[in-house]
Amino acid sequence: MADEVRTALVTGAGSGIGRAIATALVQAGYRLVAADIDEASVGQLAAEFGADLVFPLRLDVTDKPTVDGLLDRIPAAIQPIDVLVNNAGHDIGGRTRFDIGSADDWSNIIDTNLAGTMRVTRAILPQMVACNRGDIVNMSSISAIRLVPDMAAYTASKAGIRAFTDVLRGDLAETAIRVTEILPGLTRTNIIRKRHRGDEQVEREYFERYKVALEPEDIARSVMFALSQPPHMQIAQMYILPINRW
């Protein structure tokens, strides 16, 4: 009998770390639901790998009704979802002292990174529980643990993901569902440019200052390591740093 094809859903799959994870999953034989707020970017993934392997889905993780009805928009033939990667996130307007930064910026960071992760999980988890199988991978950050000034919203969002992921793992301890938190350090994606609303010079100086950055594929490899462990074993956390950090 042929091996069963498993389905993975990645949020924020159109760019950076999400795109690398999406690519690694398809290359490992998963069928992919590639979800992103930017429809064109996940359309490109479908064009690259073929519509039979990648189902592109426009999804804004802050859009509550759409997230709640998420499974209704995915063809039944490619369900259930076996792997959920909650990756969508940003720090737009971040690196600003809290009394100066706009309240809309920080609430959007929390809505996307933390509430988005929780809501997408809530939309998909009942199906995983019913099947008694699955993996949930939450994209946290070293910011969840290393508290630095001028990053209140992003830090709170990732510390929230830390706490949520631990509690969820406890909630699901009697099931076969595994819950993994990934905590990357600086990774070369568009996140810094977007944080500074497109300022490429600030982005360039930022990466130059830290000298070494991880590549999105490094994070994707780590996720695939966690997913490829035997069913009795769950990688709870992976804390991943560039070589020159500590």
Ligand code: NDP
């Ligand atoms: P990118 O900006 O390259 O990718 C983020 C992706 O998420 C983009 O495709 C973006 O779409 C999408 N996205 C943003 N908002 C939403 C939303 N509301 N709904 C759905 N999709 C959305 O950044 P990264 O790859 O770096 O970020 C991925 C994750 O990794 C984030 O959670 C980030 O916090 C985390 N991370 C990143 C680190 C880094 O140094 N890069 C370090 C630690 C963690 P669009 O392009 O249209 O905005």
